Amino acid sequence: MDAISKRFGGVHALREVSLSVRYGEIHALLGENGAGKSTILKILRGVQAPDSGNIVIKGETFERLSPQVARQKGIGMIFQEMSLVPTLNVAQNVFLASEPLTPAGLIDDRAMERSSAQIFDSMGVSVDPAAIVADLSTGQQQLTEIAKALSQNADVLVLDEPTSALTAGEVDILFDLLRRLKAEGKAIIYVSHRMDEIFRIADHATVLRDGRLIDSRPIADYTLASLIADIMGKETRDLSEFATNSTAQDEVILKVENLSSKLRRGGDVSFSLRRGEVLGIAGLLGAGRSRLARMLFGLEPIASGTITLRGQTVAIGSARHATELGLALVPEDRRRQGLVLTHSIQDNIELPILKRLGSTPFVDRLKSRNTTDDLIKRLAIKTSSREAAANSLSGGNQQKIVIGKWLATDPDILIMDEPTAGIDIGSKGEVLRLVRALAAEGKSIIFISSELAELAAVSDRIAVMSDGRLVETIDKTELLTGDASQLRAEQRLQLIVQRGGTND
Amino acid sequence: MIDTMAVARSETLLGYFKRTWRQNIIYIGFIVVFLFFAVTLHDKGFLTPNNILNIARQTAMIAVMAVAMTLVLSSGEIDLSVGAVAGLASVTTAMAVAWGGVPAGIAAGVMTGVAVGLINGFLSTRLMIPTFLTTLAMMGIAKGTAMWISDTAAIPVLDPTYPAIFGGGNIGPIPTLLVWMLVVGVIGHIVLRRTKFGRQILAVGGNVVAARYSGINTGRIKLWVIVISAVTASLAGMLYAGRLQTGRFQLGEGDELSVIAAVVLGGTSLFGGKGTVVGSIIGALMIGVINNGLILMGLEYSQQLIARGGIIILAVALSQAGTRTA
Amino acid sequence: MIDTMAVARSETLLGYFKRTWRQNIIYIGFIVVFLFFAVTLHDKGFLTPNNILNIARQTAMIAVMAVAMTLVLSSGEIDLSVGAVAGLASVTTAMAVAWGGVPAGIAAGVMTGVAVGLINGFLSTRLMIPTFLTTLAMMGIAKGTAMWISDTAAIPVLDPTYPAIFGGGNIGPIPTLLVWMLVVGVIGHIVLRRTKFGRQILAVGGNVVAARYSGINTGRIKLWVIVISAVTASLAGMLYAGRLQTGRFQLGEGDELSVIAAVVLGGTSLFGGKGTVVGSIIGALMIGVINNGLILMGLEYSQQLIARGGIIILAVALSQAGTRTA
Amino acid sequence: QTPDEALAALAEQTLSTGPGGESPVSASEISLTDDELAQIEAMGATAAIVMHYGGDDWSQAQINGLETQFEVMGIEVIATTDAGFSSAKQVSDIETIMAQSPDIIVSIPTDPVATASAYRQAAEAGVELVFMDNVPAGFEAGTDYVSVVSADNYGNGVASAHLMAKALNEEGQIGIVYHAADFFVTRQRYDAFKATIEENYPGIEIVAEQGIGGPDFTGDADRAASAMMVGNANLDGIWAVWDVPAEGVIAAARANGRDDLVITTIDLGENVAIDMARGGFVKGLGAQRPFDQGVTEAMLAGYGLLDKEAPAYVALPALPVEKANLLDAWQEVYSSEAPASVRDSMN
Numbered sequence A: 001m002d003a004i005s006k007r008f009g010g011v012h013a014l015r016e017v018s019l020s021v022r023y024g025e026i027h028a029l030l031g032e033n034g035a036g037k038s039t040i041l042k043i044l045r046g047v048q049a050p051d052s053g054n055i056v057i058k059g060e061t062f063e064r065l066s067p068q069v070a071r072q073k074g075i076g077m078i079f080q081e082m083s084l085v086p087t088l089n090v091a092q093n094v095f096l097a098s099e100p101l102t103p104a105g106l107i108d109d110r111a112m113e114r115s116s117a118q119i120f121d122s123m124g125v126s127v128d129p130a131a132i133v134a135d136l137s138t139g140q141q142q143l144t145e146i147a148k149a150l151s152q153n154a155d156v157l158v159l160d161e162p163t164s165a166l167t168a169g170e171v172d173i174l175f176d177l178l179r180r181l182k183a184e185g186k187a188i189i190y191v192s193h194r195m196d197e198i199f200r201i202a203d204h205a206t207v208l209r210d211g212r213l214i215d216s217r218p219i220a221d222y223t224l225a226s227l228i229a230d231i232m233g234k235e236t237r238d239l240s241e242f243a244t245n246s247t248a249q250d251e252v253i254l255k256v257e258n259l260s261s262k263l264r265r266g267g268d269v270s271f272s273l274r275r276g277e278v279l280g281i282a283g284l285l286g287a288g289r290s291r292l293a294r295m296l297f298g299l300e301p302i303a304s305g306t307i308t309l310r311g312q313t314v315a316i317g318s319a320r321h322a323t324e325l326g327l328a329l330v331p332e333d334r335r336r337q338g339l340v341l342t343h344s345i346q347d348n349i350e351l352p353i354l355k356r357l358g359s360t361p362f363v364d365r366l367k368s369r370n371t372t373d374d375l376i377k378r379l380a381i382k383t384s385s386r387e388a389a390a391n392s393l394s395g396g397n398q399q400k401i402v403i404g405k406w407l408a409t410d411p412d413i414l415i416m417d418e419p420t421a422g423i424d425i426g427s428k429g430e431v432l433r434l435v436r437a438l439a440a441e442g443k444s445i446i447f448i449s450s451e452l453a454e455l456a457a458v459s460d461r462i463a464v465m466s467d468g469r470l471v472e473t474i475d476k477t478e479l480l481t482g483d484a485s486q487l488r489a490e491q492r493l494q495l496i497v498q499r500g501g502t503n504d
Numbered sequence B, C: 001m002i003d004t005m006a007v008a009r010s011e012t013l014l015g016y017f018k019r020t021w022r023q024n025i026i027y028i029g030f031i032v033v034f035l036f037f038a039v040t041l042h043d044k045g046f047l048t049p050n051n052i053l054n055i056a057r058q059t060a061m062i063a064v065m066a067v068a069m070t071l072v073l074s075s076g077e078i079d080l081s082v083g084a085v086a087g088l089a090s091v092t093t094a095m096a097v098a099w100g101g102v103p104a105g106i107a108a109g110v111m112t113g114v115a116v117g118l119i120n121g122f123l124s125t126r127l128m129i130p131t132f133l134t135t136l137a138m139m140g141i142a143k144g145t146a147m148w149i150s151d152t153a154a155i156p157v158l159d160p161t162y163p164a165i166f167g168g169g170n171i172g173p174i175p176t177l178l179v180w181m182l183v184v185g186v187i188g189h190i191v192l193r194r195t196k197f198g199r200q201i202l203a204v205g206g207n208v209v210a211a212r213y214s215g216i217n218t219g220r221i222k223l224w225v226i227v228i229s230a231v232t233a234s235l236a237g238m239l240y241a242g243r244l245q246t247g248r249f250q251l252g253e254g255d256e257l258s259v260i261a262a263v264v265l266g267g268t269s270l271f272g273g274k275g276t277v278v279g280s281i282i283g284a285l286m287i288g289v290i291n292n293g294l295i296l297m298g299l300e301y302s303q304q305l306i307a308r309g310g311i312i313i314l315a316v317a318l319s320q321a322g323t324r325t326a
Numbered sequence D: 001q002t003p004d005e006a007l008a009a010l011a012e013q014t015l016s017t018g019p020g021g022e023s024p025v026s027a028s029e030i031s032l033t034d035d036e037l038a039q040i041e042a043m044g045a046t047a048a049i050v051m052h053y054g055g056d057d058w059s060q061a062q063i064n065g066l067e068t069q070f071e072v073m074g075i076e077v078i079a080t081t082d083a084g085f086s087s088a089k090q091v092s093d094i095e096t097i098m099a100q101s102p103d104i105i106v107s108i109p110t111d112p113v114a115t116a117s118a119y120r121q122a123a124e125a126g127v128e129l130v131f132m133d134n135v136p137a138g139f140e141a142g143t144d145y146v147s148v149v150s151a152d153n154y155g156n157g158v159a160s161a162h163l164m165a166k167a168l169n170e171e172g173q174i175g176i177v178y179h180a181a182d183f184f185v186t187r188q189r190y191d192a193f194k195a196t197i198e199e200n201y202p203g204i205e206i207v208a209e210q211g212i213g214g215p216d217f218t219g220d221a222d223r224a225a226s227a228m229m230v231g232n233a234n235l236d237g238i239w240a241v242w243d244v245p246a247e248g249v250i251a252a253a254r255a256n257g258r259d260d261l262v263i264t265t266i267d268l269g270e271n272v273a274i275d276m277a278r279g280g281f282v283k284g285l286g287a288q289r290p291f292d293q294g295v296t297e298a299m300l301a302g303y304g305l306l307d308k309e310a311p312a313y314v315a316l317p318a319l320p321v322e323k324a325n326l327l328d329a330w331q332e333v334y335s336s337e338a339p340a341s342v343r344d345s346m347n
Ligand SMILES: Nc1ncnc2c1ncn2[C@@H]1O[C@H](COP(=O)(O)OP(=O)(O)OP(=O)(O)O)[C@@H](O)[C@H]1O
Pocket: A008, A009, A011, A012, A013, A031, A032, A033, A034, A035, A036, A037, A038, A039, A040, A080, A382, A383, A391, A392, A393, A394, A395, A396, A397, A422, A424
């Protein structure tokens, strides 16, 4: 791709960016949120047209591509913002627009389900090919996206943050697959904000900042520090700084006993959360972490168990009730659960705090504007204005709005479900720092994440879930010290998670 | 920091113009249609104050219902029962006026709306029946009830106070109907744009899951919107009763389509999350102007139908073309 | 690995029952309504073969249009012009039969559909006017045109072959109308469930961006769906012309609501992405059964309207209640 | 009295009476001299036609008659409106038309109460009003309006009853498909038909009645008639309130294989005429004379312009039609020859 430029209204998403990828290479595309990564990849996939510049595929030059042409030329892509049809089932999505036909020319749904099952099998994950996509968890949807891209057998495979909702186990499987494809001579473009992944898998890295090409070098030329410096345009400390002391006070604010969900029986969660404490929750995909968050926030009915809040047993019947009790939930699926995509940033942020925006039936727009501007600044949300529609923002910046909207409610207990998904390395540090600052103020945080490094960094204690049960709680001090082996805390944690508890 | 904020400011202004231009598209269509008739029909009395007031009077009921329908569509629902409910309310009001005078009439009309609204709302938000089906069923029920209690006859409204308040008279030179339309329009606009309730309506319509996750009682919001729609439809029925000094089951028949057309023409999305009350009223006026102009042109009914369809498409296409170049 | 697959399978089976139960809800409602009438009206001839065939005949046109409307709603669009287009096609067909016999009539009917469909489709997919508005405008244009070319008169169809093929006669003991309904239904079902085109319709309606990203030409799919709907509406108009041996602009008037009601009743979403042709036909039959049963009960027209609304709500509520416990 | 005698007697008289109980004046007594015509022509007057509903042959023939006669009188028709049975729309139509200040409005009120104020406005503005069939509530002939011309709907109802009795040999079971709305003309027909059968023909039993609401009157009538035939195996005849529903009844009879069913109705539409000519289901109908009615109304509007004394209530007698007099009746009703479709069907 040569000298590609693209503007959205007043925003220069790309300025003369060139990118070249060779077959048999895994090429990492890096940059902070809103740098233009997704935009250039969408241009490559033909779903957006560049304002200027050319695209050269196997020596053939195009001014612009259409989705059909790009596909013919062997370009397959996983979009950052899930591009699945929610009303169709998994197999139908995997084979959308390339369905296998029976001899009579009709779609062979059975063959589709069989092949999908095979693909998932080869990936070593279990997703029901006949399940409707709308009923899947975010992680399963991401796996479906991956299967869809793989089924296309593309020569150039583009993956725009394929792992933001996946846990270490699935990431390992994906990496094995990518290495195999690379060995077969395919070109792979890989976008991720998880730095460890880049160093594990990539051969070459290209860095964008503010729509400009900063650098493109073999990965071996980079160190973690220099890569982060390139991405952020300044030195940023990595996650190790968070080895802070716990700010937990003695008072237990939330106590959960033997909680299980009505929608999936057999769960059993007990824990207590103290004021000023950050409780991390780890687990494999489908371990029931998000379910727990929803139960605590009144969004999923409880079959049995008790929730004791500030010493009183409560039955939380709705999110509204939960908000009134001083809880907040940053949900994991920003597009479905977090945002009204067609509404502006301000409109989204004021939604959970309408009550506080004046005591009259009218919305105090001035107050709301100030709150919004504050948050845009505090979270460094990259946008042209607070009036911009949420769906005109890059994925990471959308995620920041969701965090912001719940910070604005000033809760006592903040539940965060994969809050850093899609957020760049610099902002991730900001978010984690924010979490610690809130804890220091005496707020309590339940922090759910599939990225164990940040979990280990930010939490005071880490609970491990498996199959709907909370199987084990590990103190951070225990994780960091003790044991003579050289395993890093993160790797130890992963072992525990993988085993489903039992830290022997 | 200061630098980016400055950029943000200036872009806001530009963005503002673009957004308003897009939202104001129906106004352009309206003005074009109006000018067209003003020029071609200047010798046929189109521009006489009386004719202009006639258009307002003829449009008032549709416009009033369109205001509430804007809320309904914005919340992602639909109300097909408005026309039939207006007819039913005209009958109940007329019967109550005959029985107990104007206060009884007003009470009967409003109660009709509340009752219908609660039934529609209960079925839709508790039993989760799509509003398309509940209100379609209600359309038949309301019409049947109106026919039944009135024995399909017209119920005359003899008390002269009633039409003076609802739709018959003038306040100074201004028809009461116009006053009703403006009052309902202003209230509707403020509710949707300025109040917390309005924000919640738009959020529920834009993404009901996200709204629920944000602590909004989505069922209650929808219930309220459905009740408001039914009450407003009843008000329209009361205005019909005042204007025609009669209650009859056929009043308002088929209005649901005109109302929804006015709202969609005004720029509100059928799929929720986006709505403009002012646009809806302009949409209603536009349909009124077209109907009026085509009759004045002396076209046959069949030609009127064709021309109306053509003009609506032209007006929208013109405006859309505007959007794309913008 | 084998273990997880087993789990996945068993969940599939359970999931399958849940899904089908939910989709089959309308069938339960239909059966309940049917049984209700069969019991209460057993001495009034409800179950006589003749009456059953009458219901089928009376429902055929709505059912035929409902098949195409299922595709339209599944693709996230709407077509309000079907009733008026049926009326127009009945007129053009009748006129063409009078002029050039049955082949000319068929050609005229089909061409009417194609022409209307292309106009609707062009306006919606090229000029980006919402189908709600284009087809609403087309409703007026088609009706006006039908009135105009027929001078609002009925055009008799005198050639006996025509009604024999379209809607009048029987094939053996089976009315031709029933055959048409079944043929269109089976084709529609296969198209939506088993062809690439059908899959693309569902994809476009479920998530138009995702469909585009997957390389589907979304504009072309919508255009096709809109054309199919208009052609099917024309076919319904031709069946009307055969059944009544007349072409008349009023034939099909107001059918759009019945058609959409049948489709929504059948379980197709107004918001796109989900549709079932079989459900739509059952929905149409259910409305037909209710109409027929209420008349046989000897209810007055006003009471019929009320009862119909009530029964529809009951049937759906019952089914929904089923879903929730499931 | 046999049906035939009753029908013969009917031709001599008009059964409807005017809104104020006025006895009818025959339409043949309305005329304009050449001199008067010239006077009217010199006025350059304008007229508007405000219909309740425009979708049937009756309305079209009425409008035809009006336009033809207005042409003769040198009066320009500046607007024609169709309210589709909606009184609110009709009021709007009248208001809109008033912007053009026509000299004449010829109209049929959808609803005598609801539309009264709009007509009142027109009357006060000095417009000459001529009504068809019905008059707005509280209107005085001579002061508020010129005259009303009736098609004798009651008489047609009676005629269709006698024709039914004749076709059934005064014996059998019948059903009624009526208009389920309190609309003046259709109500009159229904009352007349029912009263005539009940009073004169003890051998005929009305076993089923079903109202229809529209807008699809054909389909509604089809469903109603089908159900009647299913519910009453021995049904011999069905009466339909006008020709459009009658077409639905025909379709139902055909589909149910009831070739012997007798249908009578009111209004001579082309389709029912064809069926009658073929010796089909329609054995008889009471015809109105919409063309003549239109001509008469136009002339009465001329009376108004000239301030000539006009009778308050003018009526055209009912015209019973059977296959035997079909072609002549057509000529009389439409003042043109029956179309080939009807003539060719006379076998
Ligand atoms: N449809 C759109 N309308 C307006 N602006 C857009 C649109 N799409 C992207 N942008 C803007 O273009 C810029 C680049 O966005 P892009 O999505 O490419 O960023 P990204 O590098 O993928 O970021 P992230 O890491 O957060 O996903 C952002 O400033 C974004 O706001």
